[in-house]
Amino acid sequence: MIKLYSYFRSSASFRVRIALNLKGLPFETAPVHLLKGGGEQFAPGFKLLNPAALVPVMVDGGETLSQSLAIIEYLEELYPSPPLLPQGASARARVRAIALSIACEIHPLNNLRVLGYLSKTLGVSDDEKNAWYRYWVETGLAAVEAQLADDPRSGAFCHGDAATLADICLVPQIFNAQRFNCELGHVPTVMGIFRRCLDLPAFADAVPAKQPDAA
Amino acid sequence: MIKLYSYFRSSASFRVRIALNLKGLPFETAPVHLLKGGGEQFAPGFKLLNPAALVPVMVDGGETLSQSLAIIEYLEELYPSPPLLPQGASARARVRAIALSIACEIHPLNNLRVLGYLSKTLGVSDDEKNAWYRYWVETGLAAVEAQLADDPRSGAFCHGDAATLADICLVPQIFNAQRFNCELGHVPTVMGIFRRCLDLPAFADAVPAKQPDAA
Numbered sequence: 001m002i003k004l005y006s007y008f009r010s011s012a013s014f015r016v017r018i019a020l021n022l023k024g025l026p027f028e029t030a031p032v033h034l035l036k037g038g039g040e041q042f043a044p045g046f047k048l049l050n051p052a053a054l055v056p057v058m059v060d061g062g063e064t065l066s067q068s069l070a071i072i073e074y075l076e077e078l079y080p081s082p083p084l085l086p087q088g089a090s091a092r093a094r095v096r097a098i099a100l101s102i103a104c105e106i107h108p109l110n111n112l113r114v115l116g117y118l119s120k121t122l123g124v125s126d127d128e129k130n131a132w133y134r135y136w137v138e139t140g141l142a143a144v145e146a147q148l149a150d151d152p153r154s155g156a157f158c159h160g161d162a163a164t165l166a167d168i169c170l171v172p173q174i175f176n177a178q179r180f181n182c183e184l185g186h187v188p189t190v191m192g193i194f195r196r197c198l199d200l201p202a203f204a205d206a207v208p209a210k211q212p213d214a215a
Numbered sequence: 216m217i218k219l220y221s222y223f224r225s226s227a228s229f230r231v232r233i234a235l236n237l238k239g240l241p242f243e244t245a246p247v248h249l250l251k252g253g254g255e256q257f258a259p260g261f262k263l264l265n266p267a268a269l270v271p272v273m274v275d276g277g278e279t280l281s282q283s284l285a286i287i288e289y290l291e292e293l294y295p296s297p298p299l300l301p302q303g304a305s306a307r308a309r310v311r312a313i314a315l316s317i318a319c320e321i322h323p324l325n326n327l328r329v330l331g332y333l334s335k336t337l338g339v340s341d342d343e344k345n346a347w348y349r350y351w352v353e354t355g356l357a358a359v360e361a362q363l364a365d366d367p368r369s370g371a372f373c374h375g376d377a378a379t380l381a382d383i384c385l386v387p388q389i390f391n392a393q394r395f396n397c398e399l400g401h402v403p404t405v406m407g408i409f410r411r412c413l414d415l416p417a418f419a420d421a422v423p424a425k426q427p428d429a430a
Contacts (some may be wrong), residue, residue, distance in 0.1 A: 052361070104319055105267070
């Protein structure tokens with residue numbers, strides 16, 4: 001069975017959980033607590049699996065894979081049904097661009113180690129740190145909203161009426177946004193898609209609170 | 216002809232230039248100066264092409280595409296030769312993971328708007344800002360070095376003996392690292408690959424100094 005080294009609140013882990021659920025692939029969760037004991041991701045055993053000391057890591061048979069989007073593309077290649085990318089190079093590029101707008105422009109600025117650097121090394125106050133968090137989420141989601149709202153290819157989901165890689169990245173980012181009380185009134189298209197995603201068990205079962213390592 | 220909206224120093228633009236050169240696809244550069252006049256990427260005309268106000272944007276016939284990795288996957292699908300991803304889902308996942316280790320873990324922390332926020336909003340000194348830059352580059356490249364150095368799948372390039380998406384992301388990141396005087400002695404495998412890439416015209420012709428908008 002597929003084994004997923006995961007942290008319940010990690011949005012990159014959350015993405016892979018959704019993808020596995022959408023593909024109907026059962027998996028076993030191996031929890032890696034990112035805060036406990038200075039971070040279990042830095043333990044020598046885990047760094048053998050991923051020298052970058054990041055979750056998620058997915059073990060599928062003899063393969064050990066890291067980086068959530070690389071893992072999801074791998075799943076798409078080996079388990080193509082249901083597809084997480086649409087047909088056609090242009091449509092696929094649009095879905096990947098939306099996914100990367102979240103994975104490269106928003107999420108990296110808000111992960112634990114970056115917030116830790118702001119506090120510990122730069123001595124930034126909690127208020128300033130939260131303002132940083134909200135700034136990148138709100139600005140980044142405004143860009144995603146603009147990509148979605150004026151494009152006839154958007155549908156019930158980011159691209160048409162089936163969930164894709166773009167929705168898989170969007171939903172965990174909104175969970176983070178809500179946890180940090182970000183303003184979301186300016187992204188109505190995003191929020192409509194978010195709610196429709198959570199009507200699907202594949203998304204609802206992947207949320208942090210439902211994971212075995214949830215606090 | 217393909218039109219690439221690009222800034223000579225943008226490493227995301229640099230990636231697409233390398234990919235186009237490797238594929239042997241001629242393209243016309245439309246310069247977008249990220250600093251001049253408050254940033255040409257915020258001009259209304261450019262935001263019609265990309266609401267996220269980021270370079271690169273590639274226009275190929277009727278298609279307008281953004282996000283460098285989505286653009287490169289699109290090129291790979293439409294112009295498969297020479298391939299920028301290896302054969303086999305596992306090998307492809309490895310190449311994508313190395314690329315994403317740079318595109319998601321290093322580069323987003325060091326782009327212009329993030330450095331601007333540190334200076335202008337958080338009032339961080341130039342020394343602290345440069346230390347931030349170097350910290351993420353040096354830590355991130357150490358993780359890439361670990362992924363490469365102990366893996367028999369590494370070769371003259373990140374994966375085997377032909378350039379892939381991983382090398383396309385690696386080379387621009389090293390250019391940035393050198394510009395900010397980052398320590399690179401701890402990443403000898405990375406630097407060997409970097410030098411071998413620059414022996415190829417596809418990489419050498421894509422460097423910032425050779426672009427029409429170079430200062």
